[in-house]
Amino acid sequence: MLTAEEKEIYSRHLLLEEVGLEGQLKLKNARVLVIGAGGLGCPVLQYICAAGIGTIGIADHDTVDKSNLQRQILFGYSSLGKSKALEAKKRLSDLNPTTKITTYTDGITIENALDIIDLYDAVVDCTDNYQTRYLVNDACIILNKPLIYGAIHKFEGQVAIFNYKNGPSYRCLYPDAPKQASISNCAESGVIGVLPGIVGSLQANEVIKLFTGIGELLSGKILLYHGLKNTVDTFSIPKRKSDFTDQLKIEKKLHSENYQIVCNPIEVQLDLKEIKQQYRQVLDVREIHESPEVTLLNPIRIPMSEIEQRFHELDPSLETLVLCQSGIRSKKAIEFLKTKLEIKKIDNLEGGVNALHLTQ
């Protein structure tokens, strides 16, 4: 039953014939785990909590950074440096004190994924990296839980429901994670702040439809939103036969090797010794706080944000290698430097420090 207080909170839902008291009770009894309390996680949490999902889990290991505030709307200056999961809980507890909220500040890992996900009826994927996306997808396959997926890139978003009533999973769409250096996340390629608000709201809408049983779900389909073109397109996803997922269902176990190797950028042929021989100048364009440092290469550190002012610190007569974390910013830096300097030889470290790290 709903209390008098709850009837007041959800009065606009109760007026909807499609939701009503019955639908609202279904939401109250639902247990939803939101993985990632970032750009997508914030609007998802805000709307499912406000809508009356009775039990919510928030998994995120990260802390709030100033660069998050442009899109992660549950946080403010008072949250800086604090746990995203705990800060989100603080805001949501005020938004809806009737919601039971549990936080997982270690985030979702291979070790804890199955135990945590098992406690919930559905999972919302709001993560920002392929490793966790595949891990969460596979855990949902093993435990037979529906997964409400959302992902963003610059001005574009994807939304889908995977693994619902034996429907297709993320691996039916993309069987394996990309291997190449061209993959990037918001920290690498940037994102328009309102985009996760739109995509996360679409995910929250699917959560509410899933539990109330109304409308058509994005199961077996993926929705693509393009913020610059204002287009919304829906594609059908076929269910793909896969030995890998069959094996998951039998073994009911996650193996770490499936989630570590997946996103390694392309194999870089260079090792440190070769780099030293080939390049007399190494430029690191990562911001100063980024690690690991590659002190062995004795790089000149000019962060991307300062390159326009400081490019003249480079010696154009030297063979130069430019590096960053994954090889994307360094590529942009090279494009810029070529317009400013006549450099004898300038190359990009494909795959960046991530790839370099592997060969050491």
Add this chain to the structure above:
Amino acid sequence: MSTNVVYYGMISEKLDCSSETILLESPTEEINLRDLFEEKYPELKDLSYQIAVNQEFTETLASGIEVSEIALLPPFAGG
């Protein structure tokens, strides 16, 4: 036949093109679309993506299919 091709996400950036019209010879036999696009744009070989014809995922184009749109969809990581 001329066919509209839409490129999403990182692919549109890599090719510097978000959509174009290509001339597709009416196939007499099945066409491998991945081969077709990677021959046209070799940089696609380094990328991960799915191909959809008329909003259904597929790798091939059978003869006699009326194509209204082809889309190339890479995965997105961001959240």
